[in-house]
Every structure is written in structure tokens, then in C-alpha cells.
Amino acid sequence: MTDRIYDVLIIGGGPGGYTAALYAARAGLSALVLEKLSAGGQMALTNQIDNYPGFEDGVDGFELGEKMQQQAQRFGAETEYAEVYEADLAATPKAVKTSEGEFFGRTVIIATGASPRELGLAEEQSLVGRGVAYCAACDGMFYKGKTVVVVGGGNSAAADAMLLSRVAEKVIVVHRRDTLRATKIYHQPLMNAENVEFCWNSTVEEILHDGKVTGVRVKDVKSGETKEIRCDGVFVSIGRKPATELFEGQLHLDGNGYIVADESTKTNIAGVFAVGDVRTKRLRQVVTAVSDGAVAAFMAEEYLA
């Protein structure tokens, strides 16, 4: 077991996780990142990141993730491609069971991030890849010349609708309010796009399909009337949910499931820190995630001293 004890065990290999690994390794601590798929997290699905300083022409999120990983590894941080099944955060040392066996940490930094929130409709999951999608940048190309519905009214819904309007024949934005919640910068281009329509005050009640999506049934939240919209794809863009199921009952979570932690990244368990999108915070961005990572490594170092 001794070879599997680390000063800092980091769960999740996004920008927060690898920055924590970089700072921990440079402080002379042994650090292991447990990542289930590949470096970068949600960022890896973003083709172009324009608000991370230092890249005047933008930077590809997948490449940025790999660079952060290589940078941390250059100073001795390690990566294990492992899915975490169970964590005992109160134990000494803290124990994490994974698909690659059990690992131990004197401290644990949680950087599990968030993933797209689902509509929660029957058959939604079985239709993923058959017309239901959560990432326009990833799956938009399959809808060239087709009709798609975008559900949501926030920044990511607006960005998805814009992107899809350049590929699809027609985009219909279904939103439960009568105006977009997205930042103003998105409004005008979207309103001006000739092939974008809006279905206000409406929620999706049902996804219609014949094995593949054929349309949606929407309900007017004011009148209660329902109607069907024919479409080939449904892009769900209604926010994110934090990946914190593993820690329920151990860590304090807020009403939306985020780990309660302030700028210090400290959680309610000593030696356990939460960084990036998984933590309660006002602004969830790559820059704020890397900032958290640095702070958490510093706090871990202090805790171990």
C-alpha cells in the first residue's frame, strides 16, 4: 500500500486539478491525479477558448488540457486513468477506491467539475447520440442542413444556437421565459440570424422519436397548451450539475449539489479541498479554476506541515 500513498491525491484532471498538481509537485509534495478519461475536463470539449489570458488568438481547450498535464508531470506529478467509485475522506490516510485499485492521500483535492444538466425526460438517455445532444461544438456537424431545437436561454444555449445556426437549416430556441438570460453580447447576433426562431415561455414535455429524434412536444407555461415541433436534433443547454454524488454524506453540499468551500478551498473535512466548478463560487471559468488549484495546493502544504 505504501507505494500508493500520496501527499496530495487529486480527483479530476481539468484545469483546477492539474494546476493543483503543478503547485503541489513544485512544492516538493508527491501528487497523483485520478482522471477517468483525458486531461482538460469540460474545457477539452471547447475548440476555442478566448478568455484565458496569454493566448491572443484563443487556444484549443483539449490542447490546453494536455499542456497543463505535461507541465505538472514535468515536475513529477503523476496521472492514473482511473474512475473513482468510493472515497473515505475522514480516514487516515484518506482512501479512494477506483477502477485501477485503491489509492491513499494525506490530503485530497476534489476537482471533479460539472457536467451538462439533463432535461430528466423519459428516454432522454437512450436517445443520446440519436438526436439528443449536450454539446453543439461536438455534435453540431451531424445536423448540417437539418432542423434542431436548442433548449435553454443562458450563455451556453445562446452560444450553441449561434454555432448551430451556421450549420443547420433551422434552429428553434425553446426557453421557459420570454427573454434570454444570456449576456447581452449574444442577443443581437442571435436575433439577427435569419434561420433562428424562438419559442418563448415553453418547456419541453416529451422527446418524440422513431428510434431517432423526430421532434419535441413543448408546453406553453402560461396557457398550458402543448404543440409539437418537428426536428432532427435536440441540444440540451440548461446548465450544469456538479459531480459530487461520491461525496454526499461526507462533505457539505449546497442546494444545487456544489461543495461548500470559500476562496480557501477548504471543505468541512480537514485536509480535503475543493477546486474549480465543483465548489460554491460566483464565476466558473478556466481562470478561476486554475486559481483555486494553486490555492488548494498551498493549503494542502500548510496542512501537511
Added chain:
Amino acid sequence: MAALNIDRIKFEQLINGDKPVLVDYWAPWCGYCRRIGPVFDRVAEQYSDVLEAVKINIDDEEALSDEQGIDIIPALILYKNGQAVASVVNPSSKAAIDSFIAENMP
């Protein structure tokens, strides 16, 4: 060793060989496909004794991908004795690929 990208000729050669073949159908513009890349390389290395893990770029091999019924990527298809025997779409972790292989490679 990284999993190799192959063309139709190599594909037909491989699937009619002795070893089972695991093909990762992907495209450069597909974000989820890129995320699987590093882990798929790891899988290719780890299982090199028992299977051939290779990649097919669906944009380069459009006709072949159509014949194989690919309309969702990333898709992994396992071939044995020239036949597709199992498939999985967009596995979410290396663990998911491991269990797919374990279930279909008794």
C-alpha cells in the same frame, strides 16, 4: 504505442486475421472523440497481446464507415472473425472501455 489510423485495405486485412480487432471510429472535429484518444492509446498498449486496437477517421473512410453503420461517433466496434460482434458509443471513461472489453472478450 499509439493506436494507428488505418484505411479500408488494412481494415479488411485485420478483421479477417486471427486476433479480435477493436476499432475506434472518430473524426478530428468531434470533441468527445479527441477526449477518448489518449485513453484509447493506453488501451491499445494494455491489450496488445489479445487484440488489435486501431482507429478509423470517418472523414477519410466515408464509404467504409457508412457500410459499418456508423452514424454516431465516437463509436467503438469489436470485430471477431470478420464480423462486428459488439459496439459501444461514447464510453465515458477508460473503465467503461475496460468493462466493454471484459464483457465481450471471454
